Amino acid sequence: MKKFLLIFCLFVFLNTGYAQTKKYHGVTFYTETKVGDTPVVINGAGLRTKYFMDMYVVALYLKKKSTDAVKVITANEEMAMHIKITSSMVTRDRFKEAVTEGFANATQGKATKEDQKKFMGYLSESFSVGDKIYLDYIPEKGVKVTKNGEYKGLISGLDFKKALFSIWLGGEPAQESLKAELLGKD
Secondary structure (H helix, E strand, O other): OHHHHHHHHHHHHHHOOOOOEEEEOOEEEEOEEEEOOEEEEEEEEEEEEEOOEEEEEEEEEEOOOOOOHHHHHHOOOOEEEEEEEOOOOOOHHHHHHHHHHHHHHHHOOOOOHHHHHHHHHHOOOOOOOOOEEEEEEEOOOEEEEEEOOEEEEEEOOHHHHHHHHHHHHOOOOOOHHHHHHHOOOO
Protein backbone atom coordinates (compact mmCIF):
# COMPACT_ATOMS: atom_id res chain seq x y z
CA MET A 1 0.00 0.00 0.00
CA LYS A 2 2.83 2.41 0.85
CA LYS A 3 4.48 1.64 -2.46
CA PHE A 4 1.25 2.37 -4.33
CA LEU A 5 0.79 5.64 -2.44
CA LEU A 6 4.36 6.68 -3.18
CA ILE A 7 3.98 5.90 -6.89
CA PHE A 8 0.63 7.70 -6.99
CA CYS A 9 2.07 10.82 -5.32
CA LEU A 10 5.06 10.79 -7.67
CA PHE A 11 2.74 10.46 -10.67
CA VAL A 12 0.60 13.39 -9.50
CA PHE A 13 3.67 15.54 -8.80
CA LEU A 14 5.23 14.86 -12.19
CA ASN A 15 2.01 15.50 -14.07
CA THR A 16 0.98 18.64 -12.26
CA GLY A 17 1.75 21.69 -14.33
CA TYR A 18 3.25 24.57 -12.48
CA ALA A 19 3.94 28.02 -13.74
CA GLN A 20 7.48 29.27 -13.59
CA THR A 21 8.07 32.94 -13.04
CA LYS A 22 10.93 35.36 -13.32
CA LYS A 23 11.42 38.85 -11.92
CA TYR A 24 12.31 41.78 -14.15
CA HIS A 25 12.93 45.11 -12.43
CA GLY A 26 11.14 43.77 -9.35
CA VAL A 27 8.02 42.68 -11.26
CA THR A 28 7.15 39.01 -11.63
CA PHE A 29 6.13 37.59 -15.02
CA TYR A 30 5.32 34.06 -16.12
CA THR A 31 8.09 32.60 -18.26
CA GLU A 32 5.46 30.84 -20.38
CA THR A 33 1.81 31.61 -21.06
CA LYS A 34 -0.74 31.15 -23.84
CA VAL A 35 -2.17 33.43 -26.45
CA GLY A 36 -5.42 31.76 -27.37
CA ASP A 37 -4.46 28.10 -27.37
CA THR A 38 -0.87 28.72 -28.50
CA PRO A 39 1.99 28.53 -25.99
CA VAL A 40 4.34 31.52 -25.97
CA VAL A 41 7.54 32.17 -24.01
CA ILE A 42 8.89 35.35 -22.54
CA ASN A 43 11.37 36.89 -24.95
CA GLY A 44 12.40 39.71 -22.66
CA ALA A 45 11.02 42.33 -20.31
CA GLY A 46 12.03 45.86 -19.59
CA LEU A 47 11.41 48.97 -17.59
CA ARG A 48 9.83 52.06 -19.14
CA THR A 49 11.18 55.20 -17.53
CA LYS A 50 10.32 58.81 -18.18
CA TYR A 51 11.87 61.85 -16.55
CA PHE A 52 14.01 59.51 -14.42
CA MET A 53 10.93 57.79 -12.98
CA ASP A 54 9.97 54.13 -13.33
CA MET A 55 6.58 53.97 -15.09
CA TYR A 56 5.84 50.33 -15.94
CA VAL A 57 7.47 47.04 -16.77
CA VAL A 58 6.46 45.33 -20.00
CA ALA A 59 7.15 41.78 -21.18
CA LEU A 60 7.19 40.49 -24.75
CA TYR A 61 5.95 36.94 -25.36
CA LEU A 62 6.67 35.08 -28.62
CA LYS A 63 6.22 31.55 -29.97
CA LYS A 64 10.00 31.38 -30.39
CA LYS A 65 12.58 33.79 -28.98
CA SER A 66 13.89 36.45 -31.36
CA THR A 67 16.23 39.43 -31.30
CA ASP A 68 14.97 40.76 -34.65
CA ALA A 69 12.55 43.64 -34.07
CA VAL A 70 11.38 43.79 -37.69
CA LYS A 71 10.50 40.09 -37.73
CA VAL A 72 8.61 40.43 -34.45
CA ILE A 73 6.67 43.48 -35.66
CA THR A 74 5.72 41.95 -39.02
CA ALA A 75 5.09 38.36 -37.88
CA ASN A 76 1.51 37.19 -38.25
CA GLU A 77 1.66 34.78 -35.33
CA GLU A 78 0.60 34.67 -31.71
CA MET A 79 2.46 37.06 -29.44
CA ALA A 80 1.77 39.39 -26.56
CA MET A 81 2.85 42.45 -24.62
CA HIS A 82 2.03 42.28 -20.92
CA ILE A 83 2.30 45.60 -19.06
CA LYS A 84 2.37 46.01 -15.29
CA ILE A 85 1.99 49.56 -13.96
CA THR A 86 4.60 50.39 -11.29
CA SER A 87 4.02 54.12 -10.74
CA SER A 88 1.13 56.27 -9.62
CA MET A 89 2.42 58.76 -12.19
CA VAL A 90 0.87 56.56 -14.91
CA THR A 91 -2.64 57.92 -15.27
CA ARG A 92 -5.19 57.15 -17.95
CA ASP A 93 -4.56 60.54 -19.56
CA ARG A 94 -0.77 60.21 -19.48
CA PHE A 95 -0.99 56.68 -20.87
CA LYS A 96 -3.27 57.91 -23.67
CA GLU A 97 -0.85 60.74 -24.45
CA ALA A 98 2.13 58.35 -24.51
CA VAL A 99 0.33 55.85 -26.75
CA THR A 100 -0.79 58.58 -29.15
CA GLU A 101 2.78 59.89 -29.32
CA GLY A 102 4.06 56.33 -29.70
CA PHE A 103 1.74 55.63 -32.63
CA ALA A 104 2.82 58.88 -34.31
CA ASN A 105 6.53 58.11 -33.87
CA ALA A 106 6.34 54.41 -34.64
CA THR A 107 4.17 54.66 -37.74
CA GLN A 108 5.01 58.14 -39.04
CA GLY A 109 1.36 59.00 -38.40
CA LYS A 110 -0.01 56.07 -40.42
CA ALA A 111 -1.87 54.33 -37.59
CA THR A 112 -5.57 54.85 -38.11
CA LYS A 113 -7.17 57.31 -35.74
CA GLU A 114 -10.22 55.04 -35.55
CA ASP A 115 -8.17 52.09 -34.24
CA GLN A 116 -6.27 54.34 -31.83
CA LYS A 117 -9.53 55.74 -30.48
CA LYS A 118 -10.99 52.26 -30.09
CA PHE A 119 -7.85 51.06 -28.31
CA MET A 120 -7.84 53.97 -25.87
CA GLY A 121 -11.57 53.49 -25.32
CA TYR A 122 -10.82 50.00 -24.02
CA LEU A 123 -8.48 51.57 -21.47
CA SER A 124 -10.72 54.46 -20.43
CA GLU A 125 -10.87 53.60 -16.73
CA SER A 126 -8.40 55.08 -14.25
CA PHE A 127 -5.00 53.43 -13.79
CA SER A 128 -3.47 52.29 -10.50
CA VAL A 129 -0.16 50.83 -9.39
CA GLY A 130 -0.33 47.08 -9.95
CA ASP A 131 -2.69 47.24 -12.93
CA LYS A 132 -2.03 44.61 -15.59
CA ILE A 133 -2.69 45.34 -19.25
CA TYR A 134 -2.41 42.40 -21.62
CA LEU A 135 -2.20 42.98 -25.37
CA ASP A 136 -2.49 39.55 -27.01
CA TYR A 137 -2.22 39.28 -30.80
CA ILE A 138 -4.20 36.42 -32.33
CA PRO A 139 -3.75 35.96 -36.12
CA GLU A 140 -6.87 36.42 -38.22
CA LYS A 141 -8.55 38.06 -35.23
CA GLY A 142 -6.46 40.95 -33.95
CA VAL A 143 -5.22 42.44 -30.69
CA LYS A 144 -7.19 41.34 -27.65
CA VAL A 145 -7.07 43.95 -24.88
CA THR A 146 -7.43 42.82 -21.26
CA LYS A 147 -7.05 44.91 -18.12
CA ASN A 148 -6.74 43.25 -14.72
CA GLY A 149 -8.19 40.02 -16.11
CA GLU A 150 -11.24 41.71 -17.66
CA TYR A 151 -11.67 41.47 -21.42
CA LYS A 152 -12.00 44.98 -22.85
CA GLY A 153 -12.20 44.40 -26.59
CA LEU A 154 -10.55 43.36 -29.83
CA ILE A 155 -8.99 45.48 -32.56
CA SER A 156 -8.84 43.50 -35.77
CA GLY A 157 -6.04 43.33 -38.26
CA LEU A 158 -2.33 42.74 -38.55
CA ASP A 159 -1.74 46.41 -39.41
CA PHE A 160 -2.90 47.57 -35.99
CA LYS A 161 -0.71 44.95 -34.29
CA LYS A 162 2.29 46.14 -36.31
CA ALA A 163 1.62 49.75 -35.29
CA LEU A 164 1.07 48.85 -31.64
CA PHE A 165 4.17 46.67 -31.27
CA SER A 166 6.22 49.31 -33.13
CA ILE A 167 5.65 51.66 -30.19
CA TRP A 168 8.17 49.57 -28.23
CA LEU A 169 10.09 47.80 -31.02
CA GLY A 170 10.05 50.13 -34.04
CA GLY A 171 12.69 52.40 -35.52
CA GLU A 172 11.69 55.19 -33.13
CA PRO A 173 10.74 53.22 -30.01
CA ALA A 174 9.41 54.71 -26.80
CA GLN A 175 12.82 53.94 -25.25
CA GLU A 176 15.89 52.30 -26.83
CA SER A 177 16.96 50.48 -23.65
CA LEU A 178 13.44 49.06 -23.25
CA LYS A 179 13.49 47.82 -26.84
CA ALA A 180 16.82 46.07 -26.19
CA GLU A 181 15.45 44.43 -23.05
CA LEU A 182 12.29 43.22 -24.82
CA LEU A 183 14.45 41.68 -27.54
CA GLY A 184 16.63 39.95 -24.94
CA LYS A 185 19.69 42.04 -25.83
CA ASP A 186 20.26 43.49 -22.36
